Amino acid sequence: MEPAFGEVNQLGGVFVNGRPLPNAIRLRIVELAQLGIRPCDISRQLRVSHGCVSKILARYNETGSILPGAIGGSKPRVTTPTVVKHIRTYKQRDPGIFAWEIRDRLLADGVCDKYNVPSVSSISRILRNKIGNLSQQSHYDSHKQHHHATAASALQYNHIYSYTNPITAGAKVPTPPGMHSLPSTMAMPRTWPSSHSVTDILGIRSITDQVSDTSPYHSPKVEEWSSLSRNGFQSTQHMINGLDKGSIDQEVKYSQTASGLPTVGSFVAASGMTPYPTAAPVSPYMAYGTAAPTGRRIKSKHPFPQISAVLPHIPTPRDSCSYAKCIEFKDNPFHLT
DNA sequence: ATCGTAACGGTTGAA
């Protein structure tokens, strides 16, 4: 359940425990950093803990994305229907086969790779629970099952998990930014926006602004706006740094000075940066985008790349299967009226 | 003073 109210951190900023900062704040952190503002000053100005600033900047530096990681869900199973089907086949052909032999065969036949091959114990469990006494199965049945399993797995898993792709097989496998050699099965999972770049994020945001309500906190779920993101609201003329100015203006309201505490704004003017409003109502939770590609520990050659850069998102298996939804704040505790 | 990060309490969503 969403809390009725957010909490206030030591800096006077409002946050919701367990929930990501809104994209507007995340974006601001990156923008300020690009302008040469020190993280400690960013922390003070935005009233976000320095640990959070550090984390967001580090992630941006490594992934090019300002977005939070994907929350919730489960890791994709390794015992996909396809794998079970192969195990069944092996067992049928050689009823005395050992689990470890099956494991080796799965690897040898390319059904799995070293990242997603089931453990011996998992195979044993499959043999015990899912396959049982194969000798009582007719060949016709098994063939039919085989066929269905293949189709089903192709539909349900292949385009999402792409287990045999060594790039995506491990969630922590680094993937260079800008890589375009993704197999088609990974290029565009079912409900995922094509990019986690700021451009796409705000492109999406610009659309959601149009379709959403007056509450800056409510955002459509990805199921809704992932399709929007594909319908050509890429960059437009009123983009600033790849961002929709309107959306920025709206999200800028997040600046945390509602408590009446003095803002830390002197250095803002001195730095010549965009003069963000510094005394706007607190409204921390606006639309969230989709998850950042967490776990991709990319050592960027270009620290703090321009935020307008479009960096294709290379989804991890976990990304693509379970993080399709953005965060929705229906009852935003921070929405001041 | 600044920054990186582990611990913590929390949320989320697939299985």
Place this chain on the structure above:
DNA sequence: GTTTCAACCGTTACG
């Protein structure tokens, strides 16, 4: 419909 579990979150405190 509920529970479990492992992912993530931001804050805090420590070094």
